[in-house]
Amino acid sequence: MPELPEVETVKRVLEPIVKGRKIVKIDVLRATIVNNQAETFVHYFENEQFLSISRIGKFLIFHLSNDKVLISHLRMEGKYIELLEKEENTKYARVVFHLDNDHKLCYDDSRSFGRMIMSNEKDYLKEKEIAKLGPEPFNVSTVDEIIKQVKKVSLPIKTALLSQEIITGLGNIYVDEVLFASGIHPLTPAKMITKQEWHKIIKESQRILNEAIEAGGSTIRSYHPGKDIDGNFQTSLKAYGRNGQKCVVCHTNMRFIKVNGRGTTFCPHCQIKHGAPIKIAIVGKIASGKSEVLNQFDKAGYLALSSDKIVHDLYANPDIQKQICKKLKMESAPDFLSALREHLKVKSNDLDKLEKYVHPLVRKEIENEFKKSHSNLLVAEVPLLFKAKMENMFDVIIGVDVSEEIQLQRLQIRDKEKSAFLKRINDVNNYFDDHRSELDFIIDNNQDLPTLANKVVSIINKVLDRLN
Numbered sequence: 001m002p003e004l005p006e007v008e009t010v011k012r013v014l015e016p017i018v019k020g021r022k023i024v025k026i027d028v029l030r031a032t033i034v035n036n037q038a039e040t041f042v043h044y045f046e047n048e049q050f051l052s053i054s055r056i057g058k059f060l061i062f063h064l065s066n067d068k069v070l071i072s073h074l075r076m077e078g079k080y081i082e083l084l085e086k087e088e089n090t091k092y093a094r095v096v097f098h099l100d101n102d103h104k105l106c107y108d109d110s111r112s113f114g115r116m117i118m119s120n121e122k123d124y125l126k127e128k129e130i131a132k133l134g135p136e137p138f139n140v141s142t143v144d145e146i147i148k149q150v151k152k153v154s155l156p157i158k159t160a161l162l163s164q165e166i167i168t169g170l171g172n173i174y175v176d177e178v179l180f181a182s183g184i185h186p187l188t189p190a191k192m193i194t195k196q197e198w199h200k201i202i203k204e205s206q207r208i209l210n211e212a213i214e215a216g217g218s219t220i221r222s223y224h225p226g227k228d229i230d231g232n233f234q235t236s237l238k239a240y241g242r243n244g245q246k247c248v249v250c251h252t253n254m255r256f257i258k259v260n261g262r263g264t265t266f267c268p269h270c271q272i273k274h275g276a277p278i279k280i281a282i283v284g285k286i287a288s289g290k291s292e293v294l295n296q297f298d299k300a301g302y303l304a305l306s307s308d309k310i311v312h313d314l315y316a317n318p319d320i321q322k323q324i325c326k327k328l329k330m331e332s333a334p335d336f337l338s339a340l341r342e343h344l345k346v347k348s349n350d351l352d353k354l355e356k357y358v359h360p361l362v363r364k365e366i367e368n369e370f371k372k373s374h375s376n377l378l379v380a381e382v383p384l385l386f387k388a389k390m391e392n393m394f395d396v397i398i399g400v401d402v403s404e405e406i407q408l409q410r411l412q413i414r415d416k417e418k419s420a421f422l423k424r425i426n427d428v429n430n431y432f433d434d435h436r437s438e439l440d441f442i443i444d445n446n447q448d449l450p451t452l453a454n455k456v457v458s459i460i461n462k463v464l465d466r467l468n
């Protein structure tokens with residue numbers, strides 16, 4: 001979707017093309033673009049002359065003769081392309097303006113989400129799409145008005161900025177960039193953003209948008225502001241689209257989450273969530289000592305949850321047992337756990353089915369417990385974190401590593417029948433190695449308990465540092 005800088009580029013490219021030109025004829029090829037008022041639209045604008053183009057947020061405002069105004073929003077894929085009359089229309093031409101110089105202007109929109117609104121000089125600022133827009137960052141002189149406006153807004157700052165009602169002009173790409181540059185976590189409730197931070201947001205918005213406008217807009221999608229202008233510009237994006245890459249400031253892995261459905265990339269180290277605790281996951285292979293790491297957090301007084309225990313409790317729930325029996329086509333038995341173990345021995349493929357059912361329940365339980373807690377570090381041991389795709393609900397991921405030799409030693413201590421089962425799960429746990437680069441801390445647990453305890457304390461201090 002074009003963002004403000006791209007729309008500004010379109011404006012700058014288009015203005016010399018249409019300025020002073022009279023519209024001799026209009027073809028509406030897709031009526032939805034003009035709000036299903038094709039005839040009225042044609043009649044309204046035919047024979048008028050383009051005087052100038054302005055822009056409000058991501059809206060292009062064409063000013064025409066007789067005080068007429070055409071408001072155009074490109075939405076996802078809309079673009080204007082200038083052609084000679086003798087040339088064929090573009091593939092997705094939706095509205096064609098024939099000009100008085102043997103040229104035509106095709107509005108091309110493969111997905112037809114774009115809109116054109118008929119208006120006039122007196123009313124266009126009052127059109128509902130325009131009226132609800134906040135000021136552009138360039139026009140914000142004081143943040144007091146904004147602070148008043150968001151006083152009761154609990155929505156995440158990312159969502160609030162995307163609404164365009166507080167400030168206008170930041171789309172998905174530049175919101176991520178601005179929040180990264182301002183060191184603000186995208187999930188921070190809008191009402192908790194401080195005055196100083198609003199100053200930062202405005203300043204960074206101006207800087208980033210200006211840089212992008214200068215560069216001619218970013219080119220996330222191939223994009224044609226005007227004929228022969230391919231939009232082949234690059235602006236260096238530091239957050240957007242950099243999921244899994246290292247933060248350019250601190251080298252922490254950038255993380256991807258959904259914020260009200262919008263993909264969002266941020267640095268969990270540079271962008272701290274105010275008033276919100278830090279969520280920590282512990283992963284590691286079987287017998288690596290994850291539980292001991294968890295135990296250290298518990299001892300230090302933080303909320304410490306074990307997924308194994310959560311799963312254990314779930315399996316003890318008769319309703320859940322019933323559901324699992326149904327899903328795996330398994331007979332219910334007095335000793336549910338043994339029956340399940342036996343079942344999985346024979347039908348190992350059912351493990352996937354079982355996990356697909358159980359993982360979301362575990363996730364929900366962790367979320368519930370986190371919500372209830374007042375601890376400023378919320379810790380959960382989640383052995384299958386990556387397999388269960390739960391990594392995005394945590395701010396910090398700690399991996400516990402152990403040499404295979406010590407791992408086997410520790411495994412042999414456990415009872416024999418269990419160990420075969422655990423070993424199979426351990427193979428699944430190779431996920432740990434696949435996701436090594438996504439870990440924020442790796443604890444090498446080949447030494448004794450006091451050494452481990454020291455390592456955990458050092459991590460706790462580093463993480464708490466982020467809250468200050």
Ligand SMILES: [Zn+2]
Pocket residue numbers: 247248249250251252267268269270271
């Ligand atoms: Zn960072």
